[in-house]
Amino acid sequence: MSLRSVPLFLRPLAVAAVIVTVVSLLSSLLSRQIPPSPQLSARSFLVWLHGLGDSGPANEPIRTFFSSPEFNRTEWSFPSAPLAPVTCNNGAVMHSWFDIYEIPVTAVSPNDENSVLEAVKTVHAIIDKEVAAGTPTKNIFICGFSQGGALTLATVLLYPKTLGGGAVFSGWVPFNSSIIASISPGAKKTPMLWFHGMVDEVVLFDAGKAAPSFLEQAGIQCEFKPQAYPSLGHSITKEELQYLEPWIRTQLKSQ
Template identity: 35%
Template sequence: MSVTQLDRITIEPSSKATRCVIWLHGLGDSGAGFSPIVPVLRLPQDHQIRFVFPHAPEQAVTINQGAVMRSWYDIKSMDLHNRANIADVLDSEKIIQRLIQEQLDNGIASDKIVLAGFSQGGVMSLFTGLRYTQKLAGILAMSCYLPNGDQLPASLAVENQQTPILHQHGEQDDVVPFSAGKMANQLLVNAGYQVQWYSYPMPHTVVAEQLRDISAWLQKVLK
């Protein structure tokens, strides 16, 4: 993958944007999969949050018989400790850093930016956010794991050691096991991160109660 400008769907607030949520989709999806979520969040009418829903690059995915689809990284196997192709993860991290830099160049401070993601996108929001060397407003990680399985990423950034993390997972998730989410959460807690954990009686999806929790959290970290 090359570090190029990604196509994306951008949803602007009714007034000048002073905050931003960069929302990363899961395997085989696109930015269009989550972009309809903005009105469902029922944010205050005068919110100043720009939502950016990038489309991941297309590449062959090993566990899907090499089929080409939008993917932040190749998934080599279902083994949690050997699932993510780390070289791809690092390439996508650079792409996401570039998305953040675009917002900085447009006048939005790093501590007014939230990195959010679902499944593969959640893996990338955690990995990139924990290593990013400017303070972020928050990290939202939905139905995901850490790319190294039972280890935190290398080169953790001191700038985001106190950044709020909202970590959510479905108790009936048959795609990313609930245990994988709990393992990642425990690693974060043990390392002293400011992480809130919520679980829901759901499979690998997003539900209304979860969206209410996300809305409340966004309004708090992006106030």
């Protein structure tokens, strides 16, 4: 039926019907020819905890090692520890997450567990704020060096839910085995990665080596990698960070 054969008062309706048909056909063709845009990777969050006497901003260049597309939507947090007197440094005031009684730290060094637990509350508040902003807990990673590594372990074990992972560099276990009873089933599922130089003179290798057995006792799996760094002292190497980056990517992809 041609448009001329349609009564005059019905012609607007006929034109509209034609337009709808054409638009529908075009939409169908375009949907077949243009592939759907890839979904953005989920937002992730990475907290880096510095060592004794250091600061958060001084560690920000670490993020340059995380250039893969998976980190395009990663938010970073480099908090600074409060200023406090530190026993092992003759009471000198410096950035410190908790008190340390002696240096070098050994597998049997005494721990100030009360100040450790106070520091844990600080990091948990950072995590909770990010969760409230919409980031899933399994997309949140806690990493730290030396004193910050010890706090990383404490933070992960005492958080009530499963996190994306925790990475400890040259850290130690900052509390005794009695804390195991406080570890939630969710926390026990958080993957752990541990680096420790075998010639570390500040946090002795034996202090780091005690961690896997402690974690095993708590029912937590930990990838312990000291054998790859036999000549490493108390520092972080680019090789460690280059290993951490794909490790985190693997945890993100496994969800």
